[in-house]
Amino acid sequence: MKIYAIAKVTFLQVIRQPIYGVLLLLCLGLMVLAPSLTMLTMDDDNKMLQDLCLSTILVAGVVLAAVAGSEAVSAEIEDQTILTIISKPVNRLELLVAKFLAVMAALALACTFMTVTFLMVLRHGVMWAAYLERDWPIIVFGLSAAVITLFVAAIGNYLFDWQFGPAALGIGLPLLSAAAVTAGFFDKSWKIQSFGQGYSIEVVSACFLLLLAIWVLAAVCIACSTRLPVVRTLLIAVVILCLGMVWDYLVLAHVQNAPSDLARAGWSALYALVPNFQIFWMLDALDLEKHISLTYILFAAGYAATYILAMLFLAYALFLDRQVGAAAKF
Known part of the structure; x- marks a missing residue:
């Protein structure tokens, strides 16, 4: 119950941050404009659209993870508001778990928004020739969901003092999802079709x-934020991501070609130290239209859970003797 209460408050704090709403709005806008940005490429336009949208989700997720993870812990240490929590019967491990669950929920909310938008944009496709027909159900239902969301959130903010950002998120996600589902029953010419044509489960x-x-x-950001401020945490997150994308190339060959068992054990330990983000990056699979199996998804989920647990225990070890009083400094 204590974990739930802390997680709920932290979740609301995260989604109320201006950068959360602004960054999410920018990413959604970029995805909506992506068909126009990719229509003049020399290669497969729809694959370029797919690449751009997936990369947008990754970049937005990295920034949000760093900012939300840092603000959840380091900002409270800096402002000393964390004292009101740990002075009560809440141990530091419970606090870190609650903070991480809140950040997970906020990131899942943002990614769900972007995924639904991605599916709708990808179904519309790139208008690379004048004879191609626009996907009017996607345009009409998607635009209607956006207008209704902004209007209701603005009215609620003006009349009932709703927080505009959380209100728009709470109204927008169900409306956008309903728009995507409704549009799935129509083709580009408003003719009834079996649901799901034009949508890709592989994208999901x-x-x-x-x-x-x-x-x-x-x-990783939660662990870093127990000792470091926001900017340094963001820098470390970017470095870890870049290393994780090329870690196979840098280390795996040494593991496979090690001259002795001792050397292989050393290289294997180094290889396991950095998360391999190529496991999660399915851009090549989408471009080649490969099926992403449930077995692979479960394997990736287990791999992610292992690293998450390791990082949370590292965060606890770093936070255990962290001074959070008036003399605390980064």
């Missing part, structure tokens, strides 16, 4: 795997 799987990667980065 790829976005879920990307969310797992973002959760791993969030756990």
Whole structure:
């Protein structure tokens, strides 16, 4: 119950941050504009659209993970508001778990928004020729959901003092999801079709795997934020992500070609030290139209859970003797 109460408050704090709403709005806007940005490429336009949207989700997730993870712990240490929590019968491990669960929920909310938008944009496709027909159900239902969300959130903010950001998120996600589902029953000419044509389950799987990667980065950021401020945490998150993307290339060959068992054990330990984000990056699979199996998703989820647990225990070890009083400094 204590973990739930802390997680609920932290979740609301995260989604109320201006950067959360602004960054999410920018990413959604970029995805909506992506068909126009990719229509003049020399290669497969829809694959470029797919690449751009997936990369947008990754970049937004990394920034949100770093900011939310840092603000959840380091900002409270800096402001000394964390004293009101740990002075009560709440141990530090419970606090870190609650903070991480809140950050997980906030990141899942943002990724769900972007995934639904990604599916709708990908179904519309790139208008690379004048004779191609626009997907009017996607345009009408998607635009209606956006307008209704902004209007109701603005009215609620003006009349009932609702927080605009959380209100827009709470109204927008169900409306956007309903718009995507409703549009799925119509083709581009408003003719009834069997549901789901134009949508790709592989895109949903790829976005879920990307969310797992973002959760791993969030756990790294939680661990770093027990000792470091926001900017340094963001820098470390970017470095870990870049290393994780090329870790196979840098280390795996040494593991496979080690001259002795001792050397192989050393390289294997080094290889396990950094999370391999290529496991979660399904861009090549989408481009090659490969199936992402449930077995692979479960394997990736187990891999992510292992790193998340390791990072949370590291965060606890770093936070255990962390001074959080007036003399605390980074």
